[in-house]
Amino acid sequence: MTDQGKPALQRQTTNLIEKAARFNDISEKKTSSRDKRANFLSLGFFGEGNPSRALFNQTKNILVIGCKNAGKSLLLRNISRTCEVRTLRKLNKNQNTINSLPALTIQTVPTIGVENVTCTFDNQPLAFREVGSQLSPMWPSYFEQCSTIVFVLDVSNYSKIAGPATEIMSMLHGLMTSQSGKPKSIAIVLNKSDVASAEDVEKVTTFLRLQELCDAYTKHFGLPEESHLAIVLEISSSTGYNIQELLTWLS
Numbered sequence: 001m002t003d004q005g006k007p008a009l010q011r012q013t014t015n016l017i018e019k020a021a022r023f024n025d026i027s028e029k030k031t032s033s034r035d036k037r038a039n040f041l042s043l044g045f046f047g048e049g050n051p052s053r054a055l056f057n058q059t060k061n062i063l064v065i066g067c068k069n070a071g072k073s074l075l076l077r078n079i080s081r082t083c084e085v086r087t088l089r090k091l092n093k094n095q096n097t098i099n100s101l102p103a104l105t106i107q108t109v110p111t112i113g114v115e116n117v118t119c120t121f122d123n124q125p126l127a128f129r130e131v132g133s134q135l136s137p138m139w140p141s142y143f144e145q146c147s148t149i150v151f152v153l154d155v156s157n158y159s160k161i162a163g164p165a166t167e168i169m170s171m172l173h174g175l176m177t178s179q180s181g182k183p184k185s186i187a188i189v190l191n192k193s194d195v196a197s198a199e200d201v202e203k204v205t206t207f208l209r210l211q212e213l214c215d216a217y218t219k220h221f222g223l224p225e226e227s228h229l230a231i232v233l234e235i236s237s238s239t240g241y242n243i244q245e246l247l248t249w250l251s
């Protein structure tokens with residue numbers, strides 16, 4: 001039977017099926033499977049510029065520890081703000097860098113117990129958990145639940161530096177001797193670098209042999225230096241100095 005001979009409804013259906021087949025054929029040739037996934041994801045369900053990471057990236061659990069008043073809570077406030085501003089700027093297709101935020105002047109209160117903060121940096125979900133200094137004997141029990149540890153060290157007062165250094169050594173030793181699977185990433189952040197009395201961070205790093213400790217830790221797990229498994233970073237939770245660098249390393 002010719003097309004003319006077919007009932008109208010059947011003809012229309014055949015046309016539609018042929019059209020759909022042609023469209024698929026063209027789309028198949030034009031679009032690689034990767035592009036197709038990106039197109040699907042860019043439908044806008046997930047908000048940000050490259051949402052595939054938000055969908056496929058697992059949340060990273062980050063433990064934030066350090067002595068009393070080291071600046072852990074203020075660091076988390078600044079991290080939250082930096083993530084929000086960066087996301088907004090990206091959405092507005094403004095700029096990707098955040099250089100000009102005013103210093104954070106909010107007052108923090110000593111953390112009793114545990115404080116959780118979640119945010120997203122470049123579509124990587126991050127879950128921070130600050131465990132207050134009062135719980136320092138229990139820090140090792142939190143190691144298991146995280147992939148990364150940020151140890152905050154206050155470098156504004158030289159007399160306060162020796163205590164945390166011992167904590168860092170015992171933490172690294174504990175992690176090296178534990179049998180848990182994947183090695184944890186470690187950032188030792190030298191905070192309050194904005195304070196006039198702050199020790200020269202290179203001096204602190206050398207004095208406490210922090211870089212050597214990080215290198216030994218990385219080597220212990222058979223990883224090259226370039227893996228940046230353990231890093232030392234000068235920051236200021238107040239001015240935001242190097243917060244973006246820390247977030248880049250974390251994500």
Ligand SMILES: Nc1nc2c(ncn2[C@@H]2O[C@H](COP(=O)(O)OP(=O)(O)OP(=O)(O)O)[C@@H](O)[C@H]2O)c(=O)[nH]1
Pocket residue numbers: 066067068069070071072073074075106107108109110111112132133134191192193194195235236237238239
């Ligand atoms: N100038 C300056 N002050 C800071 C910085 N980071 C923290 N502070 C101040 O140090 C004090 C303690 O900061 P927190 O963030 O509460 O310290 P913490 O480590 O969370 O303290 P605990 O929860 O008690 O263990 C606050 O008065 C902060 O404003 C910094 O980078 N520069």
Ligand SMILES: [Mg+2]
Pocket residue numbers: 072073074108109110111130132
């Ligand atoms: Mg706190």
